[in-house]
């Protein structure tokens with residue numbers, strides 16, 4: 001179903017709407033490396049059996065590290081501009097909880113153009129994303145799909161916000177295992193963008209989702 005589809009010729013530049021934008025290539029390699037280390041730290045803390053002395057020493061080391069980073073900060077809402085090998089430029093938020101490259105709480109998920117159309121990405125979620133024993137929390141399964149579906153709409157030139165998300169959990173989604181996430185636009189109607197996607201492990205669908213994204217109301221849309 002495609003009615004009155006209006007993909008934008010070029011994605012709007014968030015700078016034109018007053019947002020700060022950081023090009024991904026300007027993120028220092030040292031920050032990328034620090035974020036990786038903090039991801040390991042969160043996992044280590046969540047699972048540690050260390051004794052009181054080691055825990056106290058670790059807390060002091062972490063507090064000292066926090067103090068070192070209490071200088072100038074990016075504001076909430078800062079965006080990141082990512083350029084992909086396929087030539088696609090995407091804007092997201094720097095600290096997006098699913099895909100933000102500087103957010104140590106993000107897995108992170110990165111979506112690239114899939115040969116069959118739409119987008120494809122891979123992620124491994126460790127034990128800090130746990131719901132049932134050994135399995136990814138259902139809310140995080142939904143979050144992965146929401147992000148992938150939103151990215152698919154954005155990659156098709158129709159960035160927007162999720163108005164509705166439906167998730168079917170078909171099989172358990174394992175922790176510490178490679179997950180494949182796929183998403184694509186299935187139809188449009190005025191500003192409504194219908195998207196669908198799946199999460200797979202070892203080729204088996206663990207969850208599938210559909211969403212309605214409502215495309216950003218841009219100047220010149222005439223309210224369509």
Ligand SMILES: CCCCCCCCCCCC(=O)SCCNC(=O)CCNC(=O)[C@H](O)C(C)(C)COP(=O)(O)OP(=O)(O)OC[C@H]1O[C@@H](n2cnc3c(N)ncnc32)[C@H](O)[C@@H]1OP(=O)(O)O
Nearest residue numbers: 091092146147150151154159161162163164190191192214
């Ligand atoms: C740079 C970017 C990077 C983009 C990067 C991409 C990655 C981001 C991925 C993460 C996605 C998120 O987490 S987004 C965060 C979670 N979502 C939100 O916070 C959104 C909260 N909701 C809203 O702000 C609003 O309700 C909107 C924007 C969704 C829609 O408001 P609106 O703009 O005023 O549009 P509105 O006229 O109401 O609706 C337009 C059309 O959609 C229909 N519609 C609206 N809501 C629904 C609904 N729930 N179910 C069915 N249909 C609906 C209406 O009937 C209408 O159809 P018709 O009359 O045309 O037939």
